[in-house]
Structures are given as C-alpha cells and as structure tokens.
Amino acid sequence: MASPLPLSAETPDPGFAELIAARPALSLHAQDGLLVEEVPLARIAEVVGTPTWVYSAGTLRRRARALKRALAEAGLRASIHYAVKANSNLAVLHVLAAEGLGADVVSEGELRAARAAGIPASAIVFSGVGKTERELRLALAEDIAQINLESVEEAEMLSALAASLGRTARVALRVNPDVDARTHAKITTGRSENKFGIGIDQAPALYARLAIMPGLAPVGLATHIGSQITSGMAAYRAAYARLAELAQELLARGLPVLHIDCGGGLGIPYRDEPAPLPEALAGAIKSTIGPLGLPVMLEPGRWIAGPAGVLLASVVLQKQTPSRRFLVLDAAMNDLIRPAMYEAWHGILPVSAAAAASPLSPADVVGPVCETGDTFTRGRALPSLHPGALVALLDAGGYGAVMSSTYNMRPLAAEVMVDGARFAVVRDRQSQEALLAGQRLPPWESD
Ligand SMILES: Cc1ncc(COP(=O)(O)O)c(C=O)c1O
Numbered sequence: 001m002a003s004p005l006p007l008s009a010e011t012p013d014p015g016f017a018e019l020i021a022a023r024p025a026l027s028l029h030a031q032d033g034l035l036v037e038e039v040p041l042a043r044i045a046e047v048v049g050t051p052t053w054v055y056s057a058g059t060l061r062r063r064a065r066a067l068k069r070a071l072a073e074a075g076l077r078a079s080i081h082y083a084v085k086a087n088s089n090l091a092v093l094h095v096l097a098a099e100g101l102g103a104d105v106v107s108e109g110e111l112r113a114a115r116a117a118g119i120p121a122s123a124i125v126f127s128g129v130g131k132t133e134r135e136l137r138l139a140l141a142e143d144i145a146q147i148n149l150e151s152v153e154e155a156e157m158l159s160a161l162a163a164s165l166g167r168t169a170r171v172a173l174r175v176n177p178d179v180d181a182r183t184h185a186k187i188t189t190g191r192s193e194n195k196f197g198i199g200i201d202q203a204p205a206l207y208a209r210l211a212i213m214p215g216l217a218p219v220g221l222a223t224h225i226g227s228q229i230t231s232g233m234a235a236y237r238a239a240y241a242r243l244a245e246l247a248q249e250l251l252a253r254g255l256p257v258l259h260i261d262c263g264g265g266l267g268i269p270y271r272d273e274p275a276p277l278p279e280a281l282a283g284a285i286k287s288t289i290g291p292l293g294l295p296v297m298l299e300p301g302r303w304i305a306g307p308a309g310v311l312l313a314s315v316v317l318q319k320q321t322p323s324r325r326f327l328v329l330d331a332a333m334n335d336l337i338r339p340a341m342y343e344a345w346h347g348i349l350p351v352s353a354a355a356a357a358s359p360l361s362p363a364d365v366v367g368p369v370c371e372t373g374d375t376f377t378r379g380r381a382l383p384s385l386h387p388g389a390l391v392a393l394l395d396a397g398g399y400g401a402v403m404s405s406t407y408n409m410r411p412l413a414a415e416v417m418v419d420g421a422r423f424a425v426v427r428d429r430q431s432q433e434a435l436l437a438g439q440r441l442p443p444w445e446s447d
Pocket residue numbers: 083086104127128224226227228263264265266299300301302303
C-alpha cells in the first residue's frame with residue numbers, strides 16, 4: 001500500500017517560525033508581515049487582489065543551481081530537463097531557461113511554451129503515454145532532442161510518421177522497472193500495474209527492434225518511478241540499478257545507448273517530511289549508473305518549482321458552528337486542488353505579523369466551492385482572522401496553478417513573479433474575468 005502524502009494527523013503542526021525558516025524566500029517583517037523576497041505579500045494583494053499565485057525568481061534560481069551543483073560535485077555528466085507540467089508559466093520558464101535548464105514536456109502546449117521561453121529544441125524531451133500524431137509531428141518538425149517512447153504501438157506510430165516525413169526521431173525507451181516508490185498511489189508510476197513505460201522484460205527485444213525500424217534512432221533508456229518521493233533513495237537505487245543492467249546488456253549486444261534519462265520525482269517537505277537532498281539523488285545515480293560512464297538526464301519538476309510559490313488568499317469570513325471554526329477563503333479547490341485530490345498538506349500562514357503572533361486555536365480552512373472536499377485543512381492551529389485578512393498557502397509553486405480550473409465559474413487566479421524588490425503580474429485575472437463576463441447567449445432559433 002502506498003503511503004499518503006501527508007504525515008499522520010497526530011503529528012503536531014510545525015510552527016510559523018519553522019515553516020518560514022525552511023523556505024528561504026519567505027520572511028516575516030514586524031511591520032510588513034510576510035514577505036516573498038523583499039516584497040510584502042500585502043502589497044501584492046493591494047495591487048493585484050486575491051487569490052493570486054506568487055512566485056520567487058530567486059528561489060527558482062537557487063534550486064536550479066543547487067541541483068546542478070550536486071550533480072557536478074558527484075562527477076556526473078548531467079543535463080537537467082525541467083518538467084514543465086509542474087509550472088508552465090512563461091515567466092517561470094524564462095527564469096529556468098536563463099539558468100540553462102532544458103525541458104521535459106508532455107503536450108503540444110508545453111512544447112510551445114518551452115520554445116517560447118527560449119529553451120532550445122535541442123534541450124527538449126517529450127514524455128507521456130499518449131502523444132498524439134499532431135504532437136509527434138510538431139516534435140519532429142522542431143527536431144527536439146528526444147522522444148521517450150512508452151509502448152511498441154507508439155514506436156510503430158512514430159516510425160511510420162517519421163519515415164513518411166523523411167525524418168529520423170531520436171528516441172529513448174521508457175522502462176517500467178516495477179519498483180515501489182512508496183509515494184501516494186495516485187502518483188506512483190514505476191509499478192508493473194501502472195500505465196507507464198514498457199516492462200523491463202520486454203525492453204531488450206523492443207530496443208533491438210527500434211534500432212532497425214525506419215525513421216527511429218534509439219539513443220538511450222528512460223524511467224520515472226513516481227512523484228513526491230520522500231522515502232529515501234532505495235526505490236531510486238533499485239530502479240537505476242535495473243536500468244544500468246539493461247543498458248549493459250544492450251551495449252554488449254552492440255546496440256547504441258548514449259545516455260540514461262533518470263526522470264524526476266524528488267520530493268519536498270510540505271510539512272516536516274525528511275527532505276531528500278539533490279546530493280542523495282546524485283549519489284544514487286553515481287553508484288548505479290555511474291560505472292557505465294554515460295551522461296545522464298534528469299526531469300525534476302516539483303523540487304524546483306514547489307517551494308518557489310505561494311497561493312495568496314483573503315479570508316472571506318470566519319464562521320463558527322457549534323462544533324467547529326471555519327475560515328472561508330476566497331481561494332478554493334479550483335485554484336489549489338492538491339488537498340482535495342491527494343489529501344495533501346500545505347503550510348498556511350497569516351500574512352500579518354500581528355496575526356501570526358496571536359493565540360492559536362483549531363480551524364478548518366475551506367474555500368467557497370459547493371463541495372465538502374473544498375477543504376484545505378481541518379483542525380489547523382491558526383489565529384482568529386477577520387474578513388479581508390490575508391493568508392499564504394505555502395509550497396504551491398508546483399502543481400498549483402497548472403492544475404487549477406474554472407469550476408463554479410471562478411476565474412483563474414492571477415500569477416505574480418517576485419524578483420528581489422520588484423514584482424510583475426505574469427498572468428492577469430482581468431482578462432479571465434472579461435472572458436467569463438463577456439459570454440453571451442447565442443441567438444435563439446426564433447430571433
Ligand atoms: C515523465 C515524468 N518526468 C518528470 C516528472 C516530474 O516529476 P516531479 O515533479 O515529481 O519531479 C513527471 C511527473 O511525475 C513525469 O511523469
């Protein structure tokens with residue numbers, strides 16, 4: 001059984017000071033309250049309104065650099081392909097492109113976004129279990145670095161397409177190593193019963209076929225065993241050791257294996273989970289794939305983007321029932337769906353320094369959407385907060401805005417990038433609101 005993302009309900013909440021200390025972009029100023037880098041969140045709320053996603057460029061850069069450093073210090077020849085699905089905002093992609101990161105994309109939209117942000121096609125990998133012909137055509141036209149194949153059916157489809165276009169697609173074979181990453185069942189991907197990849201037993205024969213199929217040039221192996229992995233390096237080591245063994249077998253048969261794509265999955269401490277360090281991941285790669293002497297690729301998403309964002313919201317009202325205190329926010333499950341979808345835990349901090357220092361009592365923090373599941377947390381120790389008070393939901397930079405919807409006809413929240421003492425709106429809400437307000441009934445039949 002995969003363990004759920006949050007720790008058990010008995011684990012005490014980390015205090016405000018601990019939550020802030022673990023997140024270098026956040027600080028609490030006696031006058032301005034909670035700051036992201038040097039910008040008070042209250043100022044952003046004043047200018048842009050709420051709910052609003054707020055990203056820290058500094059945190060994105062720091063994390064990209066920390067990952068690069070860990071891989072280099074382990075002596076690995078490695079390239080990082082940021083998993084765009086975690087946060088595809090163009091401003092985020094621009095920051096990471098400037099850090100020299102490539103991209104891992106899973107759709108036409110993500111491929112176009114990565115290119116628009118200046119990521120060269122030669123640094124783009126296309127993953128996913130169901131790429132459409134249209135998407136494969138685009139990938140071929142752009143001549144991206146690599147297409148990760150997940151099935152024989154997909155290999156046949158791409159081979160026919162590439163050959164008909166007179167192109168050769170560089171392909172890696174995504175292998176399902178059948179290891180348990182011990183993460184939430186909804187986001188584990190490396191078990192044999194999951195839809196992803198090709199079984200390791202079928203891989204040698206298929207890889208040999210790839211080498212003779214028209215329009216295809218196999219360049220390596222890939223894997224991705226799951227997301228939000230915080231259970232240590234054992235699952236990674238097991239998966240990579242299987243891949244290394246397979247690579248050796250293929251090389252011994254004279255087949256070309258130029259590199260290994262190690263996927264993503266490195267988890268972050270949303271609450272007080274043990275924080276896996278990039279150094280540990282680099283060590284796991286070095287001890288398993290290292291002896292092959294091949295370059296490696298990484299596809300991290302959450303580890304880079306997650307801690308670089310908060311969701312800023314206002315309290316609509318505080319509602320007391322005979323048994324519970326509810327803080328109703330203007331943010332909801334349509335904005336941040338992770339708690340409803342995975343019972344995920346996000347830190348929640350009052351923005352005002354005075355409120356943060358007030359006495360705490362249990363509160364359920366909910367959104368206004370008409371579903372009981374629209375609950376960010378239950379029984380969280382929080383101060384009394386009045387209508388209009390601001391709160392920040394932490395670690396919302398990854399799988400936050402990208403998973404939001406307009407359910408209940410709520411416009412998508414704005415997005416803001418902070419860089420030092422400056423901030424800019426990088427997606428506005430007004431255009432969304434105008435879109436919703438501008439909808440008209442089509443003419444009736446009798447008009
Ligand atoms: C193929 C692939 N690569 C990379 C990622 C990024 O994962 P994470 O954000 O956990 O690093 C995912 C998502 O789980 C994925 O499916």
